Amino acid sequence: MEISAAGRLEVRITTADVGKRVSVRSLIEHEAPGEKFTDTVGVLTSWDKGVLLITRKGGESVRIAESALVAGKVVPSVPARRRGPAASYGELARVAARSWPPVESERLGEWELRAASGFTRRANSVLPLGDPGVPLDEALGAVRRWYAERGLPAYVQTATGADGTQELLCAELEKRGWVREVTAELWTAALAPVADRADPSGVVLSREADGAWLARYRRKAVGEVALRVLQGGPSVWFATVPGAVDGAPPAAIGRCAVDGRWAGFAAVEVDPALRRQGVGTAVMAALARRALDEGASAAWLQVEADNEGARALYAGMGFAAHHAYHHYRAPDADGTGSGR
Structure with missing residues (x-):
């Protein structure tokens, strides 16, 4: 936690830090005996109407009342890796996509719309690596139409927990009622x-x-x-x-x-x-x-x-x-x- 020169915990994050990885300590509303605080590390995906939304590495969203904050700071976007080959999320996402190719695809800006008659979500979902070239609601509308034309449900594949992943997009999808059905992990x-x-x-x-x-x-x-x-x-x-x-x-x-x-x-x-x-x-x-x-x-x-x-x-x-x-x-x- 961020500690001042006087030894006090301080909140050193603001609404301007939305999109950054943060570490916060907050009061537990109904604490168990001996427990008063809880720590949360993740991407600050929104700070609206006195409530912070933080997305953890695994994709879980944590809501924290601004009034419960005890301390907070921005932390490095990616912690040092202890094992495995160095790789960015973008590199791995593209490699994984090439290894399991759809039978049909189309570009929407930097997004890739993929279809394979419903055989696995990976081959029948949008891979949103970058900017779709249009506002998000317009992009999602185009996605839904594209999959509807093929008789398929519309899926967007996102990622969390690494540099360049899509915590903000996850939060925007959830805000619009999109349902997270499957969570898995990519290991190296x-x-x-x-x-x-x-x-x-x-x-x-x-x-x-x-x-x-x-x-x-x-x-x-x-x-x-x-x-x-x-x-x-x-x-x-x-x-x-x-x-x-x-x-x-x-x-x-x-x-x-x-x-x-x-x-x-x-x-x-x-x-x-x-x-x-x-x-x-x-x-x-x-x-x-x-x-x-x-x-x-x-x-x-x-x-x-x-x-x-x-x-x-x-x-x-x-x-x-x-x-x-x-x-x-x-x-x-x-x-x-x-x-x-």
Whole structure:
């Protein structure tokens, strides 16, 4: 907290600091015994009518009455990273978008409108990296019309928790009634240690998602559009660990898209009976070795905030969270899109 020369806590933020990362201490309205203050760190997304709105790294919004402020200051926009390769949000967002391409896209200023017949929200949402070139309400109206013409709900993909993320846009969407449906995180790591985690000798690599691979993939109804998304990207590899008997679904599968220095892992799925036996780690090791051969040096993946098993696995492989990302649905959409 900000402390004056006289040793007193001071509030050193004003409405002019909206959009900056701040740290504040405030009184707890109904405090428990021994608790009087609470600390909040995040982006100050609004300060209106005596109420501050602060968006934390994970995207949660905290409302604080101005009268409850005890101390506050502006803090560096990005805390020092302790693990993982250095990368900006913009770089990772573009790499992730290229790894999971839509079948149709259109530009709205610097925004990209993406559609793939509803196969996953990632391929059927707006990626708002920059200025749409028109006022926000006009842009959102154009977004809703574009998706309505395709029989799809309108989604906007945003991010929080890193330099250049979109806390202010999140706040504006929520103000307009857009509903946050999904929150996940993008994690990064050095690639070489992933390749060394297990013996990949039992893993088969292919350029195509064949029938065996799709038999393990959790989204069973995979049509032509879904295959175009799955097999799209700069350099895509599919990994399969064959089942124990002929004709059985694979023991495990995985997908990796190699793009310059980045290798993006997805669809790592293991037979429930074989989990915690290193099969998934072997899949990732095989894909990582192939990515290293193609010149990649860094890894990324996406994981849901509540998937504790996957988070523990990836943390053990050296991955750490870089930022959170969210999908906001237009208030009158029917939510027919599915998946991350």
